[in-house]
Amino acid sequence: MLLITCMALANADALRDAGEVVDGPAALVIITPGIASDAYNGWVEAIESRGMDAWVFEADPASSSASIGAALASASAALAAERGAISVAAHGWGGVYALTAGIAPERLALVGVPLGAHAVAGPLDGERWPWETSLLGAMPPAKAPAGALDAYRDWVSDFPDYTAPTAPTLLIASNMDAVAPPEVVRLPSMGWPQRTWERAGFLSLSGADPSHGELLQDSAIARRVAEFLEEGE
């Protein structure tokens, strides 16, 4: 474990063992650069409540957006080398790094992760995020690596290339998620080989349609993510 941490830190990025469980199948939670890691506590708790060992990858704010993918790939490989097959969970733009970094998890849970360019970009008028924060819901901010927020703006209309995951993948989206509405999640993923699609909110009888931030904070969704990751164990 010390070796893993040292390797990750050597890349100026933080891979750390979160929560209290120290053994069991490893599940890596990718913190979206620019979002406070505390916002993921519910995911960590839900994962560890199922006997898995939650780890988090949090890009160092001193790094750059361009280097995050490589750092994530390195950290993921280091964790897998130490612990065997790992599963990965991500929310929002953090999931784009997971797709483009070329990591190969055993199972993948993507919540509110855009998988393609928006059909209508609209006015990008947020000061920090591409849209006003009132459209995003609660998004506790953190210092982001240079260029990360610009990358998010670019991805709205010019999405990066990636290879569709072959691992079983859970996709959760909400009609009211400005970052990853279903048309940029369900439609681009229709050819994925092992995908589980779920629309959160009214049409699934799970309350009102959540915003982007609410998708991360919703405890039922956190439990669903943990349940899906555990199914592979």
Add this chain to the structure above:
Amino acid sequence: MTPLILMTLALAGCGREATPTPAHCAAAERHDILTDDGAALALHRHPAEGAPVLIVHGISSNRHSWDLDADRSLASWLAAEGFDAWLLDLRGHGDSTRDARGHAQRSGWSVDDYGQHDVPAAIAHIRRVTGAEKVAYVGHSMGGMVGAIYATTVPTAARDLSAMVAVGSPMDFSDPDPVIGAALQLAALSGPLLPVVQSPMGADLHAAIGGNPLPVDSMLYNDIADPEVRATMYRSIVSPLSGGEMKQFGLLRSGGGFRSADGQVDYLEALADVQIPLMVIAGRADNIAPVDRVLPYYQRAGSPEKSFVLAGRAAGFSADYGHMDLTLGDHAAEEIYPLIRDWIDR
């Protein structure tokens, strides 16, 4: 619980055949026509000197879904802008519930019948009366799907249509969601058993309680603030469902694109051959026709001229539009009607 409520609303009716007529509609001309298969239809014209526009409603609705009152009427709005606006009540809806002899319409019709008989009859009548070569088509929800049937199966459509606008019209039913999946399953089961499903009484009951305590409201609108407007909407718009159209929708429970009643034609795929200028509008908060189910209508259409509009705050609109907001919402006259005008007036 929601499918149960929807079912209750759908099944509780007992045969109301006339719909209330808002006072401003009294000025409209009524035209009674017959289709080539014998159905009687009512067209309501808001006349003006300009180009003709045929406006079509959605499932279990009638023309009032585009023409509720003086402030919420695409027909009146377009007429004021110089367009010759024609509202159609599809067979079995609104003023089209009886045939030419005054008997109830022959039952069992499908959605295909709307596109292959009702719309061609309406277009032919409008061309004959106005002398115009072409007519623009605007359809809401199933009305936009009916437009797709017409455009993909009636050979004269390419000649007769100047433009199409599909508003909140789902064409992709892949990956069914639990609520819609349950509704489609219900449609598949009940469609073959019931010639007509009377839904207006359920809507009347909902109007009578005056507010929005039922989950069904979350499916229908997000931007209609006045409870009286909501009550009027429920009282005026809801019309019976045909067992045949329910059966056709029931085919979609297994996913895929919107298909013909015999299951042989995938209208979503057939749109690739359509060349008619097409605008597709989707509402961000539409839970009847979510954006990802509407967008493929635009993506698959072969039209060289086509446009997609996403009516939501992230795209600069003042509201996230729900299903009925697109036609009757508090901001529709400011934000949606002008888009339609501009497209058919290109």
